Amino acid sequence: MGFEQLAALKDQLAKQAEEKRMAKRAQHAKPAQNAKPAKQAEAPKQAKPGRAAPTAARHAQAQKAPAQKSKPVDPVVLSIGKLQKRFPKAFPKNPAPKVPLKVGIFKDLLEHSEELGLNEAALRDAIKVWCWGSRYWACVAENAMRVDLNGQDAGQVLPAEAARARGLQAKRQKTKNAAAQGGAAQQAGADQQGSAVQQDAVVSQDGSAAQQDGTAQEERAVQQDVAAQQNSTAEQDVVAQHDDGASQQDTPAQQGNVA
Structure with missing residues (x-):
């Protein structure tokens, strides 16, 4: 085989090798082209204008809210x-x-x-x-x-010290009872007044005679309410007198126990 024939054979083999390489590259490139492009990361949703995110709003409110003052x-x-x-x-x-x-x-x-x-x-x-x-x-x-x-x-x-302590207890209990009775008297007066007003409204529909009767009942109700208020005021005065007497008499008793 001559020199020229060997050169032609080398060129032919080189072309075949190049064609094989090109074919392989084409096979590798097809899957990449057929693959779908990856989805782009979704951008975070923006809050509507005028409305802050709940967490941020709560945090802002917590910062603005003044700290509660503890009682001294x-x-x-x-x-x-x-x-x-x-x-x-x-x-x-x-x-x-x-x-x-x-x-x-x-x-x-x-x-x-x-x-x-x-x-x-x-x-x-x-x-x-x-x-x-x-x-x-x-x-x-x-x-x-x-x-x-x-x-x-x-x-x-000593017996005298024990008697003084019992007296202080009795005064305090009496004060509590008087205060409770005063509240009950005020409530009773309010109930009586409300009942009289209801009766007057019903009686007023039956004519002038019924109106006069209703007026008399209302006057009695007012008198009862005034009497109840006077009793309540008198009881409160009694409570105040007991408190003043207790404070004046009890202080020496305390000092006797302390001294």
Whole structure:
């Protein structure tokens, strides 16, 4: 075979190889062309104008809303809390019953004022409030043992002291009863007035004679209402007098228990 024939054969083989490569490329390119284009990511929906997203709206409202102010705690309550924490046997927490305190316990507390962080005025107010009320008066029974700051026996309740405590309880109960009766009298007067107005409206349809009768009933109802209001006012005055008398008479009693 001559040189020219070998060159022609090489060219022919090279062409065949190139055609095969082109065919393979065409086969690989078809699947890519037939594949569907990927969906574009949907853009987030925009909120309608004038309406904010719920979460953002709530967050904005929470920021705008002013913080609720907590109610201030009575300083006397804080002082009593310190006493209960430091001397739990002398100042037991509710619902445990109170115990009669030693006569002169206030002086003992003054020795611990620096430790408690309470001055003389704060201690005096705390003792007055602690010894004022049904829970303390109930424990001041005749011959009951008084206790010191550590809960140790420190004398007995005298008959006169027990009688004074019972008197304070009776006055407080009487005041409550009087206030309740005053409210009931006012309600009864309002009910009577409403009933009289209804009767007058019904009677007015039957002529002049019925109108006169209705007028008389209305006058009686008004008189009853005025009487009920006067009774209520008198009862409230009695309550006020009892409160004034109790405050004037009870303060020495408290100081007797505290001093």
